[in-house]
Amino acid sequence: MDFLSTVDELKRHQLNTSGKLRFSVGLYAEYKAWLISKNESIARNVLLIMLFFWSIFWLADFFRLYGQQFEYRNMPMIDIVVSVRSLVLLYLVGLFAWLQRAAVTYKVGYLWVAYFVLATATAILSNIYHEQGEYQSAWLPIVIVVPLFTLPIGMTFASAIRLGLSVLIIIGASHYIMLKDLPDHSPNMFLASLVLCMISGAAGSYYLDKVFKAAFVALKLLELKTFTDPMTDLGNRRYFNSFGNKLVEDAIRTNKSFSLVIIDLDHFKKVNDREGHEFGDLVLIRFSELLTESSRRPFDLPIRLGGEEFAILLKDTKGEDAMVVANNLLSKCKETRYPEAKSTTFSQSFSAGITEYVQGDNLQDMYKRADKLLYEAKSNGRSLVLLG
Numbered sequence: 094m095d096f097l098s099t100v101d102e103l104k105r106h107q108l109n110t111s112g113k114l115r116f117s118v119g120l121y122a123e124y125k126a127w128l129i130s131k132n133e134s135i136a137r138n139v140l141l142i143m144l145f146f147w148s149i150f151w152l153a154d155f156f157r158l159y160g161q162q163f164e165y166r167n168m169p170m171i172d173i174v175v176s177v178r179s180l181v182l183l184y185l186v187g188l189f190a191w192l193q194r195a196a197v198t199y200k201v202g203y204l205w206v207a208y209f210v211l212a213t214a215t216a217i218l219s220n221i222y223h224e225q226g227e228y229q230s231a232w233l234p235i236v237i238v239v240p241l242f243t244l245p246i247g248m249t250f251a252s253a254i255r256l257g258l259s260v261l262i263i264i265g266a267s268h269y270i271m272l273k274d275l276p277d278h279s280p281n282m283f284l285a286s287l288v289l290c291m292i293s294g295a296a297g298s299y300y301l302d303k304v305f306k307a308a309f310v311a312l313k314l315l316e317l318k319t320f321t322d323p324m325t326d327l328g329n330r331r332y333f334n335s336f337g338n339k340l341v342e343d344a345i346r347t348n349k350s351f352s353l354v355i356i357d358l359d360h361f362k363k364v365n366d367r368e369g370h371e372f373g374d375l376v377l378i379r380f381s382e383l384l385t386e387s388s389r390r391p392f393d394l395p396i397r398l399g400g401e402e403f404a405i406l407l408k409d410t411k412g413e414d415a416m417v418v419a420n421n422l423l424s425k426c427k428e429t430r431y432p433e434a435k436s437t438t439f440s441q442s443f444s445a446g447i448t449e450y451v452q453g454d455n456l457q458d459m460y461k462r463a464d465k466l467l468y469e470a471k472s473n474g475r476s477l478v479l480l481g
C-alpha cells in the first residue's frame with residue numbers, strides 16, 4: 094500500500110466531509126479482530142509469548158521486592174507503587190499487541206518487532222549479569238514501554254520526547270524511591286539507565302509515530318470508504334445502520350430520545366428526464382450540502398440512503414424539534430436557485446416522514462414508520478413534512 098498517497102487521499106476526503114462522518118470501528122473492534130484473525134498466527138504467537146514473559150517478569154519483580162521489603166526498608170507505599178506499575182505495564186503490553194497487529198496488517202512493523210526483542214533481551218541480560226544487585230537495571234525494559242505513549246497517533250517528535258520524559262520521570266522517581274535505601278545502590282548506574290531510557294524512548298517514540306501514523310491513516314481511510322457515499326460524501330446506508338443501531342442502544346440505556354427524518358426528493362425522475370442526468374447529480378450534491386448545513390449539532394447525522402432518498406438521525410431530539418429542522422431544510426431547498434438549469438423557474442422540493450424513538454423500538458421499526466409517513470406526504474401533494 095502506498096502510504097503517502099493514502100495520506101493525501103484521506104486529507105482530501107476529510108476536507109470534503111467537513112468532519113461529519115464519525116467512525117464506529119474502534120480500537121476494541123480492532124483488538125478483537127486481532128484475536129480471532131487466522132492469518133497472522135506467527136506474529137500473534139510471538140506476541141503472546143512476549144506477553145507471558147512480561148507477566149512473569151513483572152510479577153516476579155513484584156514478589157521479590159515484596160519478599161525483601163522488610164529487610165531493606167520500611168516504606169508501606171512500596172507495595173502499591175510496584176503493583177500499580179506492574180499493572181500499568183501489563184496493560185501497555187496489551188496495547189502494544191494491538192499496535193503490532195496493525196503493523197503486521199500493513200506490513201510496516203517488522204523493525205519494531207526486532208526493537209522489542211532486542212530491548213527485552215537487553216533487559217534480561219542486564220538483570221542476569223548485573224553483579225551489584227539486580228534492581229538497578231530491572232527497570233531497563235521501560236525502553237520498550239515508553240514509545241507506547243505515542244498512542245494518540247499524530248504525535249510530533251517534540252511531543253514524543255516530552256511524553257517519553259514525563260513517563261521516565263514518573264517511573265524513574267518511583268524506582269528511585271524504591272532503591273535509594275538499598276545498600277548496594279549506585280547513583281551513577283541509576284543516572285546512566287535514565288539517560289539510556291530517555292534516548293531509546295524518544296527514538297522509539299519517533300519511529301513508532303511514523304510507522305503507526307501510516308497504519309492508522311490507512312485504517313481510517315478504509316473505514317471512510319466503507320461508510321461514505323462517494324458522490325455526496327455523506328454517510329451511506331451502512332453507516333446509517335451502524336450509527337442508528339448505536340443510537341437505539343443509547344436510547345435504551347439512557348432513556349433519552351432521538352428522531353429519524355426520512356427524505357425523498359419530489360419528482361426526481363422528471364428532473365432527470367427534463368434537465369439531464371448530470372443536472373440531476375448536481376441537485377443531489379447541492380441538496381447534500383444543504384443537509385450538512387442544517388445538521389449543525391455534532392451528533393446530527395445526514396445520510397444518503399441511496400438514489401434520491403436521504404435521512405437525518407438527530408440525537409437527543411424530540412419529534413417536534415426534528416420537524417422544525419426538516420421544515421427549515423424544505424424552505425431552503427425550495428429557495429435554492431440553479432443557474433445551470435434549462436428552466437429558469439426550476440426549484441426542487443422534497444417530502445419527508447419524521448418519527449421519534451419510543452421504548453421498545455428498533456431501527457427498522459422507526460424506518461418503517463417514517464417511510465409510511467413519507468409516502469403519505471407524497472400522496473398528499475408532496476413538498477410536505479409529516480410527523481408521527
Ligand SMILES: Nc1nc2c(ncn2[C@@H]2O[C@H](COP(=O)(O)OP(=O)(O)OP(=O)(O)O)[C@@H](O)[C@H]2O)c(=O)[nH]1
Nearest residue numbers: 357358359360361362363365370373374400401471
Ligand atoms: N441523476 C441521478 N438520478 C438518480 C440517482 N439515483 C437515482 N436517480 C433517479 O431518481 C429517480 C427516482 O424516481 P422515482 O423513484 O420514480 O421517484 P420520483 O420521480 O422522485 O417521484 P416521487 O418520489 O414520487 O416524487 C429515478 O429516475 C432515478 O433514475 C443519481 O445518483 N443521480
